[in-house]
Amino acid sequence: MAQHNAFYAQSGGVTAVINASACGVIETCRRHSDKIGKVYAGHNGIIGALTEDLIDVSQESDDTIAALRHTPGGAFGSCRYKLKDIETHRAQYERLIEVFKAHDIRYFFYNGGGDSADTCLKVSQLSEKMGYPLTAIHVPKTVDNDLPITDNSPGFGSVAKYIATSTQEAALDVASMCATSTQVFVLEVMGRHAGWIAAASALAGNGEGEPPHMVIFPELAFQRAQVMQRVDESVKKYGYCVIVVSEGAHYEDGTFLADAGNTDAFGHRQLGGVAPTLAGMIKQDLGYKYHWAVADYLQRAARHLASKTDVEQAYAVGQKAVELALDGKNAMMPTIKRVSDTPYEWRIEAAPLAEVANKEKFMPREYIREDGFGITEAGRRYLSPLIQGEDFPPFENGLPKVAKLDKVKVARKLPTFEL
Incomplete structure (x- = not known):
């Protein structure tokens, strides 16, 4: 088997473990150096391929690549850039193939969520039409846990652990001060359409009165009067109320509670902060002292x-x-x-990209409590194994030690390409 080069790129919002996937790709390529020559990484994701801005990963030491396993962020740079429709913007896809040809790249590893799965599929289809032998494999990643077929998405388990822990810790803080200070605490977490992260917060409690007292999912329509009634009942019964709300919480007509009126690079509605919006409702309707927080990038980093x-x-x-x-x-x-919940066992299989691209996996109704404000035992059985175990990074001078890459660039061979 002839030796050819590989290309790896990161896409979309990063996770605490996306670089662990990069480590898995690169180290495995190195173990098969008889078939795979150099590994190139796209600087800032797929944009790096389009602009021929490539990083020569072969210049990085084995120790540096191993350190990616405990380094957050996107080591090679990620991007929110969705390739246009292949029928009307064929030039973009042809450019990718031209870059791959110029650098003898026959393996394409694209690490991302649903949109990148679609891109990976389209690149595979076009390379076949153009007669260029390219093998395209999508490497799953998303904190939202909304990729289909796979039991869970890499990146989710760590966010779930962080949110469950933060909910528990913040709840203890509020409980200790609620007699004279904050009575309602609202934590906003990621999840535009799927409430998996919000659901994970419920792992912090598992009994009468244990916070979070309410979880608000994007799978169910927001009912203001019902929510306010539950908040009031919780404060009167327990002295305080801890609420975890998904950023995608919406009304019956689909309008987001925190619609900012703009869209991002993928055409998704920009959300302007559901936590302060909900806290404002509580202040207006009930008058309770409140505090809110947005987990934002902290949860995925x-x-x-x-x-x-x-x-x-x-x-x-x-x-x-x-x-x-x-x-x-x-x-x-x-x-x-x-394979099983108890003991938790899993294995790696594979699925065709045609069954993955542009599909979302939502929280099953059987995982959401009948009243809509928590998780069922089935939901707990699903979520609990995913947060198990600690994998602390090495520390130096009191802070986590992270990989520091040289990011040696590859000489360009093609004319400049305008995005």
Whole structure:
């Protein structure tokens, strides 16, 4: 088998463990140096491929690549850039193939969520039409846990662990001060359409009166009067109320509580902060003292509190991506198959990208409590294994030690391309 080069890129919002997947891809490529020559990474994701802005990963030491496993962020740079429709903007896709040809790239590993799965599939289809032998494998990643087929998405378990922990810690703070200070605490978490992260907060409590007292999911329409009634009941009964709300909470007509009126690069509505919006409602309707917080980037960057399960799975899908490519599989995505809940066991399988691209997985109704404000035992059985285990990074001078890459650039061979 002739030796050819590989290309790896990161896409969309990063996670605490996306670099663990990068580590899995790169280390596995190095173990198969008889078939895979150099590994190039796109600087700032797919934009790096379009602009021929490539990083020569072969210049990084083995120790540096190993350190990616405990480094948060996107080590090679990510981007929110959605390729246009292939029929009307064919030039973009043809440019990718031209860059791959110029650098003898025959393996394409794209690490991202649903939109990147679609891009990976389209690149695979076009390369086939153009007669260029490219093997395209999607490496799953998303904190939202909304990719289909796979039992869970790498990146989610660590966010779930962080949010459950933060809910528990903040609740203890509020409980200790509620007699004279804050009575209602609202924590906003990520999740535009799928409430998996909000659901994970419920792992912090599992009994009468244990916070969070309310979880507000984007899968169910927001009913203001009902929510206010529950807040009032909680404060009167327990002295305080802890609420975790998904950023995608919306009214019956689909309008987001915190619609900012703008859209992002992918055409998604920009959300302007549901936590202060909800807190304002509580102040207006009930008059309780409140405090709110937005987990924002902290929840997806918290590698110091990553789930060991998540780290291992993130590495495993990166490794499997390379193995699939070397086995001649194309337009596929490694998936996580749950074998059992207790003890928790899993294995890596694979699914065709045609069954993954542009599809979202939402919280099943059987995971949401009948009253709509918490999780069921079935939901707890699903979520609990994903936050298990600690995988602390090494520390230096009191802070986590992270990988520092040289990011040596590859000489350009093609004319400049305008995005």
